[in-house]
Amino acid sequence: MSLTHLNQSGEAHMVDVTDKQVTEREARAEAFVTMAPATLALILSGQHHKGDVFATARIAGIMAAKKTADLIPLCHPLALTKVEVEIVPQPEDNRVHVRTLCKLSGKTGVEMEALTAASVAALTIYDMCKALQKDMVIEQVRLVEKRGGKSGHFKLGSDAGDKA
Structure with missing residues (x-):
């Protein structure tokens, strides 16, 4: 398999999607933010002095998905039709699970937008809570599933090398 963002001379370039079919x-994507029980308890109590941490992180994730082409070189600017950021507290593991979904009808995939949304939402949680705790850990930022396009369906953990 060759890398599509390199031309025959090995130089970086934006992939030409002109002739690709528009598909849904x-x-x-997901990310986890692990923190001290007291930090998570403060967020969940709604008493954080900076306001609603999860609401701010959701908005940041949505905004980031829409700006992915400005942040990641060679990404195509996309007309997203849906961006969803869900933040699920997991107090039993002292962490927060950030889950994102990006959708569109277009000629190129939305994996980078979903990953950017998850990353920035997690970073926003860190930013809003860093005065309380500087050793929070953002981890497992990863693609969970993708559908559409020539490469088909991918689902993390499925058989056949994680590609369904």
């Missing part, structure tokens, strides 16, 4: 595409 979606991608899901």
Whole structure:
């Protein structure tokens, strides 16, 4: 398999999608933010002095997905039709699970948008809570699932090398 963002001379370039078919595409990504029980309890109590941490992180994730082409070189600017950021507290593991979904009808996938949304939402949680705790850990930022396009369906953990 060759890398599509390199031309025959090995130089980086934006992939030409002019002749690709428009198809419905979606991608899901996730990230986890691990923190002290007291930090998570403060967020969940709604008493954080900076306001609603999860609401701010959701908005940041949505905004980030829409700006992915400005942040990641060679990404195509996309007309997203849906961006969803869900933040699920997991107090039993002292962490927060950030889950994202991006959708569109287009010629290229939305994996980078879903990953950017998850990353920025997690970073926003860190930013809003860093005065309380500087050793929070953002981890497992990863693609969970993608549908549409020539490469088909991918689902993390499925048989056949994680590609369904």
